[in-house]
Structures are given as C-alpha cells and as structure tokens.
Amino acid sequence: MIKVGSVKALLFDVFGTCVDWRGSIIKEGEALNARLKTKTDWAALVDAWRGNYQPSMEKVRAGERPYANLDKLHRETLDTLARKHGLDHLPEAEIADINRMWHRLEPWPDTIGGLSRLKKKYIVAPLSNGNVSLLLNMAKRAGIPWDTILSTEIFRKYKPQPETYLGAVQLLGVAPGEAMMVAAHNSDLAAASALGLRSAFIPRPGEYGPGQKTDLAPERPWDIVAPDFNALADALEC
C-alpha cells in the first residue's frame, strides 16, 4: 500500500475518468435532432469521432504535423464525419457549436462530490489531452472544483508523451512520487508510473457504452484501485 502521506497532488485524466463523453454527446445530439428535425445516429457518430482520437493525436506525437490542439483535431474529424452523417449542410455556427459539445460534457455522478472531498487535502488538477479552454469551459459549466487546469496543450505534446506528466509535476512544484495519476485507463497509468508517479485506477465500465471490452479491470497492481471518486477519497483518507 502506498504511503498516503507522501502524496501532495492528484492529476486526473478527464475523458472517461471524470466525465461521460459518450453519453453526454448522444444526449446533446438527440436534442439537436429534435430541434433540427434530423435523424442523425449520434451513437455511431460519437463512436467514430472518438475512434479517430488516438490516430489524430498520433500524427502530432509522431511529428508528422506541428502541434494542433484537441479542438482543432476534433473539428477536422467532425468535418469528415459531417459529410458521412449528412450534417455538412449546417451553417458554420452550428458545426462549431457541435464541436464545442466536448466543452459541455457531464461529470459522472460521483465526480464532483469526490473531488470536493479530495481537494481539502490534496491539490486536484486535470491532466488531460483536452485543451485548456475545453477543460475550463467544462469545469465552469459543471462546477468541477479544480485547483488549476493542467492540459497537455501547455506542453504542446499529447499523453502518453513523458513531457506531459513531468511538465505537470514540475509546474506543481512536486516530485513525481508526490503526484498520483488517476485514470480509468491502464495505459495512462502505465506511462505515469514509469516516470515515478503514483497510480489510481477507477474503472468506468460504461465509458464506451454497453459493449465495452477494455479497461474493465486493473492490468497491474496500481497503488489504488477504487470503484469511484468517493472510494478514492476514502482510500486517501479524506
């Protein structure tokens, strides 16, 4: 078990770990269908949209293109999907607003309560591939009580590039071993723990919808495995 006393800062993955991106976008999309009297399959659209998340970032990570933030990558993918899903007739303002659905994702039911407890004892900050304004608008709308917002955009890199984890702990003024990465994804924790950060796995079996097959269980003995943020607060003695 970890020495809880040595941890000062908690870094949170956001998409999937803190917020329900799939459910939120389907819900907003269906409201849009009702308003526009369209029949877009938003489950299919959001799965394809998120399906291009890693490939689009990989081009930046591999140096095949200069850094572009996630709003830009999301928009490029959306422009392709809009044609496929018959949304490309919409005016620019409407397409731009669809892209900003990622700024309006809803937290899981335990997220805000758990973070509020954790914040009393630890620095709490996201460390997400979402850009700063995306994370800020999301937090302000939903009331997510971050102490500050750390985005990989600050480092012009994308997780799991090491500069993102190391840059975050450096800005927070803590040693890697004094920071804990909290994520619903084993790969994120593997990258962070390879650099000396602590690890907490919070499975989110509904993140990818009913058919989810990955990240249902911890793949290594992470420092903490907890079913939600309240259980994480218990484990961290908050």
Place this chain on the structure above:
Amino acid sequence: MIKVGSVKALLFDVFGTCVDWRGSIIKEGEALNARLKTKTDWAALVDAWRGNYQPSMEKVRAGERPYANLDKLHRETLDTLARKHGLDHLPEAEIADINRMWHRLEPWPDTIGGLSRLKKKYIVAPLSNGNVSLLLNMAKRAGIPWDTILSTEIFRKYKPQPETYLGAVQLLGVAPGEAMMVAAHNSDLAAASALGLRSAFIPRPGEYGPGQKTDLAPERPWDIVAPDFNALADALEC
C-alpha cells in the same frame, strides 16, 4: 465606456493587485524574529528583495540567461540579502521556508469577495510573473477562487513580454478584446492594452508601504478605474 458584454475573461496581476506582499512578509518575518530571537529589519529586507524583482527578471527577458522561474530568482536575491541581514547562518530548510513566504501572501480585504462575485459571470485567472506552484499554493491557502492559474512560467517569459498576454488569451480560447487585464500597475495595463486587451486599474496605494509614489492614479483613460474588486464587480455588472 467599454461594452461589458464583450468581455469573457478577467486576467489579474497578483503581487500588489490581489495580495499585500509587503505587509504579509513583514508580518511573517516579525513572527520569525520572535521565534528565532533575532532582530532582522523585515521592512528593509522585503523592500530590497522586491527591489531586485524587475532587475532579476530583466536578465531573462533580455536573454542574458535562460528562463528561470520566480521561485529561483527570489531565492538568488534572498541568498544575497541573507548575508547582508545576518540570516545566512540559518539552516537550509529555514532559508527555503523564508523563500516560500511568497507562496503565503495574504489577499487584500476585498480580493476574495470581489473575485467570488466576478467568477459567477466571467472566467477569472491570474496572469502573474509568479510561478504556477507559488500562485497555486497561495490560492489554496488563502481561498482565492481562481478558475485556473495562468502564470508567465507557462510561456517561459515574463510580463510585459507580449507572448505572456497573447499566450494567456489563446489558452483561454478568447480574442484579446474579450479579455481584460486587471492590475494596480499602469505599465502592466499599457502592455496588455497595446495588444488589444481591455484594462481595469485598481489602485493599491499601500502596496509599497507609507512612502509609495508610483501608481497612485491612472496614467491613461483605462476602460475601468475602480477603488477595489467589489467596485470592479459593480462596474462589470456582477
């Protein structure tokens, strides 16, 4: 008068504008004198410490040395002053803690109440030459309710270099004209407004102690001039 509706984000200078650095350090220093049974002149020490603030940053701005954050610059100045003020016999942990007095500065009486009102309608963030951890530790200790912490450390530059103001608005996802710099210093507002940001001047005539001669009044017709953060909230219709 400005079109209030166009402003989305407020960026705050911190040292002097939000917090009373001089009074806070004298108060902590006198408590240290009592504990250590020393007679250090903390008013003289803090004035000399702050006196080297601009010169120390200027070496970075001029490219005479690589970027170093404010904790590091503060420490270098302190090491010089410690000899002069007879503190150099103290153990390293004590000197390091004196340097962290800058992480524990106290807000002016109107700061937290005013920011809490402004936060309901606007993004509120510091844009300070203090490093991220300094600003974060200060905010967490004093309860300053920032939406996120922006420091010039993120850009590895120091105000008034243009990259700091432009980098901040870019991360916030707003146009320069949708951001307002709030400062007790005319020079900060001059640099920000030259780049298209809005400006609010909040005089802090006690910042430099009883003999203050600068920044007692606005030197240009800034968009807003208000005596404190509550009056700023009134002017911005919060």
